[in-house]
Amino acid sequence: MxxxxxxxxxxxxxxxxxxxxxxxxxxxxxxxxxxxxxxxxxxxxxxxxxxxxxxxxxxxxxxxxxxxxxxxxxxxxxxxxxxxxxxxxxxxxxxxxxxxxxxxxxxxxxxxDVQDGAPPALPWTTDRARTAMRAVDRFGRSATPCPVPGLRSLAEGLAGPFAGWRELGDAPDLDPWERDRLDWLAGAEQRLADRGGLEGDTLVHLDLRADNLLIAPDGELVLLD
Incomplete structure (x- = not known):
């Protein structure tokens, strides 16, 4: 199933x-x-x-x-x-x-407005993943520069989630894979910042999941939330 x-x-x-x-x-x-x-x-x-x-x-x-x-x-x-x-x-x-x-x-x-369609079936197929990536790329191009003034930056939006790995350092139930790579995981924010990945003028959807996507009857992907 x-x-x-x-x-x-x-x-x-x-x-x-x-x-x-x-x-x-x-x-x-x-x-x-x-x-x-x-x-x-x-x-x-x-x-x-x-x-x-x-x-x-x-x-x-x-x-x-x-x-x-x-x-x-x-x-x-x-x-x-x-x-x-x-x-x-x-x-x-x-x-x-x-x-x-x-x-x-x-x-x-x-x-x-009601958007007819259905979320991508799980598990993802290669074709569905490619469709999603193309749609997200089109969204990014169409949303540059950001059409909504006054939004917080990506760095501000990710500050809480990025801090999670540092706060989990003393958690007793960490998976061994996570524990062995905790410093590397906690450094993701700095690595992104060093590459300029947290700066720009594009509107970003910060909660993309399968249940926030719909495949329309014409096969196009619609972004929700």
């Missing part, structure tokens, strides 16, 4: 506060009558394709501070960046960003 896409359990769309769901209905211009959940990813909030009474569809991602406070800021940042992306990039269009609050906390929902 092929491996499944990684992910965490997601909150059902129906479990969102009624006030947020009413705000989504208003943003879509028609009440939601059907919900088709999507799996994969590590956000605890729902991800689903919504079908409205008038037949139109939208993809929704939502989360609230009662579920995970950090995820609200992450989704808000995604909305800001996605709204600023030019249409030439292979990403779904953001249709609306809905925010709603009550005494229980703050909630946010991002509404996107």
């Amino acid at each position: 092929p491996p499944a896409l990684p992910g965490s359990p997601r909150l059902p769309y129906a479990a969102l506060p009624a006030g947020l769901r009413a705000a989504v209905d208003a943003a879509l211009g028609s009440p939601v009558t059907g919900v088709s959940p999507r799996q994969g990813g590590f956000s605890p909030g729902p991800a689903a394709v919504l079908t409205c009474a008038d037949g139109r569809r939208a993809f929704v991602k939502a989360v609230g501070t009662p579920v995970n406070a950090d995820s609200v800021d992450i989704l808000r940042a995604e909305g800001r960046v996605t709204a600023a992306l030019p249409g030439r990039l292979p990403v779904p269009r953001l249709r609306d960003q809905v925010e709603w609050s009550d005494d229980g906390g703050d909630w946010i929902a991002l509404l996107f």
Whole structure:
């Protein structure tokens, strides 16, 4: 059996506060009558394709501070960046960003055009990997210079993950391969910096995984999140 896409359990769309769901209905211009959940990813909030009474569809991602406070800021940042992306990039269009609050906390929902397709099958094949690399290369060329002002640099974005190897130095359950190469792994940031790999003016997708990619019906790759 092929491996499944990684992910965490997601909150059902129906479990969102009624006030947020009413705000989504208003943003879509028609009440939601059907919900088709999507799996994969590590956000605890729902991800689903919504079908409205008038037949139109939208993809929704939502989360609230009662579920995970950090995820609200992450989704808000995604909305800001996605709204600023030019249409030439292979990403779904953001249709609306809905925010709603009550005494229980703050909630946010991002509404996107529905992108038909499926994640690359696991394990990766050579052809799928080549398709992905070509798409990422096209994305990089089209996203230079970066079309979104004010973003943090790659070095800033990787500062936390790069520190992980140094912090794991005393972990008792490190694999022997990791322990033998810990200094080399911890030095990856400096090696990249020395080669200029952390500098530039290209927009970078910093979370490329199989569940953040879709193969469209025409065979092209679409980048998510």
